[in-house]
Amino acid sequence: MGENNFSEREVVTTELTKGKELMLRLQKHFDPMQQGVCRYLAVEILSSYDKAMSLLNGTALSGMMSKSKEIINPAPSSSTAPQLESPQLLADSCTKSCDRPSKSRKRTEYVEARPGEEVPPKDGLNWRKYGQKLILGAKYPREYFQCVCRHCDATKMVQHIEIEPLSFEVTYGGSHSCGPENKNQNEELLAAVGTQVGGAAGKLSECYISEMVTPNNSYKTKYPCDSTYDTILQLFSDQPSYIHL
DNA sequence: AGCCTTTGACCAGCG
DNA sequence: TCGCTGGTCAAAGGC
Numbered sequence: 001m002g003e004n005n006f007s008e009r010e011v012v013t014t015e016l017t018k019g020k021e022l023m024l025r026l027q028k029h030f031d032p033m034q035q036g037v038c039r040y041l042a043v044e045i046l047s048s049y050d051k052a053m054s055l056l057n058g059t060a061l062s063g064m065m066s067k068s069k070e071i072i073n074p075a076p077s078s079s080t081a082p083q084l085e086s087p088q089l090l091a092d093s094c095t096k097s098c099d100r101p102s103k104s105r106k107r108t109e110y111v112e113a114r115p116g117e118e119v120p121p122k123d124g125l126n127w128r129k130y131g132q133k134l135i136l137g138a139k140y141p142r143e144y145f146q147c148v149c150r151h152c153d154a155t156k157m158v159q160h161i162e163i164e165p166l167s168f169e170v171t172y173g174g175s176h177s178c179g180p181e182n183k184n185q186n187e188e189l190l191a192a193v194g195t196q197v198g199g200a201a202g203k204l205s206e207c208y209i210s211e212m213v214t215p216n217n218s219y220k221t222k223y224p225c226d227s228t229y230d231t232i233l234q235l236f237s238d239q240p241s242y243i244h245l
Numbered sequence: 246a247g248c249c250t251t252t253g254a255c256c257a258g259c260g
Numbered sequence: 261t262c263g264c265t266g267g268t269c270a271a272a273g274g275c
Contacts, residue, residue, distance in 0.1 A: 129250060
């Protein structure tokens with residue numbers, strides 16, 4: 001699997017580089033007055049590409065797992081970023097509120113369904129649904145899951161985000177005593193890379209495509225970054241074990 | 246038979 | 261103290 005991994009790694013790196021170049025080209029065409037959202041997303045995507053390439057090149061692996069939340073929910077360093085009512089920001093605020101020191105530490109992530117699917121991507125663990133509740137003001141019910149291991153107190157909540165139909169807020173609680181976390185560190189890493197690249201690129205694609213819709217709602221074209229992003233995610237989803245750190 | 250999902254009930258926290 | 265809300269429990273039914 002070694003040589004195969006190496007070639008796939010090259011493909012991913014090439015695709016990321018290509019995507020970054022496309023983003024830079026795209027950024028030049030933004031109208032700063034009307035495309036603030038796209039500008040902000042472009043910055044996010046470029047940052048994600050940089051981090052993803054650093055990960056693949058092994059230059060930023062140290063501490064990656066502890067920083068995954070920071071990557072997914074970037075610090076508000078970009079004061080020029082528009083105040084979006086986006087799920088990412090919602091998740092960020094929730095993460096902060098859930099980060100208070102407590103016995104039941106919770107971790108909130110923002111994930112997107114894969115193209116053509118309407119369910120959150122698998123996270124490599126086995127969960128059993130134990131409840132569902134319609135939360136006040138929410139269009140979709142919140143689902144509650146427990147780890148299938150009886151002695152394990154790990155739980156997760158999945159909330160379908162109303163304003164982003166393909167997005168989900170996933171809150172993990174408790175801890176795995178059945179030991180699957182170490183086993184799935186590679187998958188978590190891949191999920192972190194895939195989430196940051198795919199999430200930002202997906203949102204930008206949606207935003208940009210909506211700008212290109214003709215009056216009769218037919219698409220004029222498909223922006224090239226879409227295919228790059230699809231290629232990367234396909235590599236991640238088809239062979240999630242291609243990276244061994 | 247065993248596991249999973251669904252769903253109403255129950256309970257605890259909070260204002 | 262009371263009512264509201266979110267989280268969990270547990271029975272029932274399906275696969």
